[in-house]
Amino acid sequence: MNPIMFFFKVSKWYDCAVVLLNRFTEPWLIPSLARLVFAGVLFSYYWNSATTKIGDGPAGLFNLSVGAYVQMFPQVMEKIGYDISQLGFHFKIIALFGTWAEFVVPVLIVFGLFTRLAACGMIGFILVQSLVDIVGHQASAKTIGAWFDRFSDAVILDQRSFWILLLIILIIRGAGPVSLDAWFRFILKPERS
Numbered sequence: 001m002n003p004i005m006f007f008f009k010v011s012k013w014y015d016c017a018v019v020l021l022n023r024f025t026e027p028w029l030i031p032s033l034a035r036l037v038f039a040g041v042l043f044s045y046y047w048n049s050a051t052t053k054i055g056d057g058p059a060g061l062f063n064l065s066v067g068a069y070v071q072m073f074p075q076v077m078e079k080i081g082y083d084i085s086q087l088g089f090h091f092k093i094i095a096l097f098g099t100w101a102e103f104v105v106p107v108l109i110v111f112g113l114f115t116r117l118a119a120c121g122m123i124g125f126i127l128v129q130s131l132v133d134i135v136g137h138q139a140s141a142k143t144i145g146a147w148f149d150r151f152s153d154a155v156i157l158d159q160r161s162f163w164i165l166l167l168i169i170l171i172i173r174g175a176g177p178v179s180l181d182a183w184f185r186f187i188l189k190p191e192r193s
Contacts, residue, residue, distance in 0.1 A: 031115075031176030034169045039110045042163060050102035053095070061100070068095050074136045101125060109170065112179020119170040126163055130156050 053068030054060040069084055070077045072095050080086040101121060108118035133139045133156060145154020152158050175181045 028176045028178065030169060031173040032178055034166050034173070035109060035112060035115075035175060035179070038106070038166060038170075043106045043110055046102050046106045050099055053099045053102070062096070064092075064095055064099060068099060072098060072132060072136075074132075098125075098128075109167075112175030112181050113184075115175035115179065115181050116171050119167040123164055123167050123171075126160050126167075130160055 049071075053064050053071065055063040055065045057063075066077075066082060066084060069087060069091065070082065073087075073091055076087070076091065084092075102125070105118050105121045105125065108114050109122060134144060139156060143155050145151065145157040147157055147161075
């Protein structure tokens, strides 16, 4: 057999296999895997981070710990001697909403509710978190990393780029059919006569 004809035959079989694979996995596999990976890799990371910020007792969700402000505003807290009472109201509101978002947004993504909006919020959260790490905590060049170098272990540019890619998939594809978004679409679908 002619090598060129052989290549075209193999290429045609490959195309058929890919079309068949896409037909069976297209609507559900990628968004479901994206949410599963988020749940397995990032959910407990953000949940644990949020729990370090809440204060004592039942009012802890409204009365954040000193650690919350140190994590979010390290240089400001250092300037005021770690005295929360010297923080302006806007710092407290930002910390409060940021902490709540750290609890709520990952839960929305895992359950697939308002997934596209939650993924946008999570990307914003990651970008702000990275900015605070770089500027506020003065992360080292090794921690920040660089693209197109031979190392893939930098916490900020390398790891968080993959996190954001995962969330972009959810923005583009949605939560998939195994989600609360899909369930609500099914329940609220108008009756057809």
